[in-house]
Amino acid sequence: GSTLTSTSGPTTGYGALTDVFLGFNTRITPDLVVGLQAEGSMSDLNFSSSGLANYQYFNSAGLTGETASNDFRPNVHLRWMASMLARVGFLATPETLVYGIGGWTVGGFNYQNLINTTFYAPPDQFIANGPSVGAGLERKIDSNWSLRAEYRYTYFLPADVRSNFNFASSLPGVQSETVNGRFENSMHVGRIGVAYSMPAGR
Numbered sequence: 001g002s003t004l005t006s007t008s009g010p011t012t013g014y015g016a017l018t019d020v021f022l023g024f025n026t027r028i029t030p031d032l033v034v035g036l037q038a039e040g041s042m043s044d045l046n047f048s049s050s051g052l053a054n055y056q057y058f059n060s061a062g063l064t065g066e067t068a069s070n071d072f073r074p075n076v077h078l079r080w081m082a083s084m085l086a087r088v089g090f091l092a093t094p095e096t097l098v099y100g101i102g103g104w105t106v107g108g109f110n111y112q113n114l115i116n117t118t119f120y121a122p123p124d125q126f127i128a129n130g131p132s133v134g135a136g137l138e139r140k141i142d143s144n145w146s147l148r149a150e151y152r153y154t155y156f157l158p159a160d161v162r163s164n165f166n167f168a169s170s171l172p173g174v175q176s177e178t179v180n181g182r183f184e185n186s187m188h189v190g191r192i193g194v195a196y197s198m199p200a201g202r
Contacts, residue, residue, distance in 0.1 A: 001058055004179070006072040006114075008051025015045030015078070019193065023087075031091045033099070039083040047076040047109070047185045075112045076183060081154075082106050083132055095140040102133040105154050114163055114179040124163055126183065128156035138195065150191040158184040 023037030053072035057064045082105070089099030106129040136150030163179045 002055045003058065004053055004055055006051060006053035008072050008074055009049040011049035013046030013048055015043060017041045017043035017045060017081070017189070019191065021195075023085075025087070025089075025197070033087075033089040033091065033097060035087045035089075037083075037085045037087060037101075037103075039081075039085060041081040041083070043078050043081060045078040045187060047078060047183075047187075049074060049076070073113055074181075075110075076185070077110050078107050078185075078187075079110055080108045085132065089138070097138040098135075099138065100133075100135050101150070101152065102131070105130060105132045105156075107154075107156060109159075109183070109185075111161070111181075111183070114161075114181050124161065126159050126161045128159040128183065128185065130154060130156040130186075136191075144196055144198070146195045146197065148191070148193050148195055150193075152189050152191065153186070154189070155186040156184070158182050 019039055019041045021037050021039040023035055025033050025035035027033050051072045053070055055068040057066040057068075083103055085101050085103030087099050087101045089097040092098050106127060109126050109128060110123050111126065112123045132152055132154040134150055134152030136148055138146050138148045140146045159182070161181045161183065163181070
């Protein structure tokens with residue numbers, strides 16, 4: 001058998017997402033606005049990376065002294081997110097809100113290729129969570145509708161995974177591999193969207 005130790009990253013990937021959010025805002029002074037926002041996202045963001053895999057071979061007597069190395073290219077994609085966020089903003093004009101936003105995000109990821117043979121490595125999933133912070137600009141275009149432009153940074157805390165692979169071989173019985181991994185991801189996102197606001201009491 002063999003023992004595999006592999007490391008990849010850091011790297012940069014790209015993708016797109018779409019959000020739906022629901023929340024409320026209230027003025028606490030004539031120019032200061034605070035609010036809460038719940039948000040759901042569907043995404044296809046690429047966190048795949050590349051690195052090096054190192055093998056140490058062993059038999060029933062222990063390590064053989066033989067080693068090998070090759071490319072290590074795990075495929076990782078973020079598929080969905082859910083966030084709970086707070087906003088604090090300042091009315092630069094009656095129609096323009098400049099705000100900061102922050103809260104917590106949970107994300108669902110798919111991954112593959114923790115071993116180098118994709119035939120034996122079906123896609124698997126893990127969930128990670130972490131803080132989100134950002135800033136934005138919201139501009140009213142009529143009494144109910146507004147446009148938003150926002151930058152947000154999200155850091156996903158390290159997530160541990162365990163994958164087990166069983167496959168037939170020319171040797172007697174069934175061969176197996178167990179892979180333990182750790183993913184640590186972060187992302188920068190620019191958002192452009194529209195918001196509809198309904199005055200309280202309507």
